[in-house]
Amino acid sequence: MTKRIAITIDSLAGGGAEKVMLTLAVALIKLGHEPHLLVLKNHCDHQIPQGLPVHFCFDESDKHLDSFWRLSRSVKQLNDFIVELEQKVGKFDLFLSNLDKTNLLMSRTQVSPLYFVVHNSIEEELVRQRKLGPFAYLDMLRAKRALNGKHLITVSNGIASEITKVGRINPASIHTIYNPFDLEHITQQAAGASADIPHEDYMIHVGRFAKQKRHDVLFKALQQMKQHLPLVLLCNNKKKALKAARKYGVENRVIIPGFQTNPFPWIKQAKLLVLSSDYEGLPTVLIESLAVGTPVVSTDCHHGPNEILLGNLAKYLVPRRDPAALADKLDIALEDYPDCQQAEILALVDAKKVAERYISLISN
Structure with a gap:
């Protein structure tokens, strides 16, 4: 039975997480399913595979989507965007959220079932961010804490072990699924x-x-x-x-x-x-x-x-x-x-x- 999957992500810049999700989308299409990319901002370095619908959730004029003063409005916009999109294409059977900005926004929406894909070591990223100053660190920490009580997918066993051992985040569940490769x-x-x-x-x-x-x-x-x-x-x-x-x-x-x-x-x-x-x-x-x-x-x-x-x-x-x-x-x-x-x-x-x-x- 065909499933409709929403893959949400910050952008389609030339990074690893973006490439992984594009590969996953193609594999889902080959299995007869219907993935959709929900991208916060229109920044695209990758070639979009044929037959993959891409939806840009915010206008280029929308800035600082995850800032304290803007966050509530951004979440409402994203929620409304998803509701409107589902009215056009049908209900999504699964939501997959990727990267900090998207994770912060998606964690406050009402969509379900929702899983957050953790692509990197949370602790190492926080150590790096601390060196950039307290504001940068607290900004990232806020995004990481948004994963508390959520369903997580880690791309390696090492990340899953780190999350469990450190205890900074207490997820509802953790699954390890390696990245897909065609x-x-x-x-x-x-x-x-x-x-x-x-x-x-x-x-x-x-x-x-x-x-x-x-x-x-x-x-x-x-x-x-x-x-x-x-x-x-x-x-x-x-x-x-x-x-x-x-x-x-x-x-x-x-x-x-x-x-x-x-x-x-x-x-x-x-x-x-x-x-x-x-x-x-x-x-x-x-x-x-x-x-x-x-x-x-x-x-x-x-x-x-x-x-x-x-x-x-x-x-x-x-x-x-x-x-x-x-x-x-x-x-x-x-x-x-x-x-x-x-x-x-x-x-x-x-x-x-x-x-x-x-x-x-x-x-x-």
């Missing part, structure tokens, strides 16, 4: 080509330029490596990335083509992919890299990498914030790496299986 589609996309891809051997890092991703650790490791392969950075802020590379004296070692709608040919043709983050949820790019047969070296950060690099791949995990260890492991991986296309995680993240798990929430 492995066949990834393989097909990886077969594509781009004239900009370097002809010589290179390493690659894929991720937005943000403190969480620790480009400083990455660049320090690049300094200390014995091998001198160039590093391709697929990120959203070329100017800042280049400035940081210059600071660590590796600007001549980095290639920064910017955000790519299809990063898979870049990943497939790389000698290896590196992740240097302080924290993650379930780092999508590690799984994508393994799926196209490109070796991976990653910091053993909270959370996700140690649920992805299992068995004989676990030795390519390194302590976070340790450039020397990262450099050493990158050198080793370039010389010797097992067949990563047989990675255990790939059997657990098939998009169809993941979509079926989301649908099973409706009957719970």
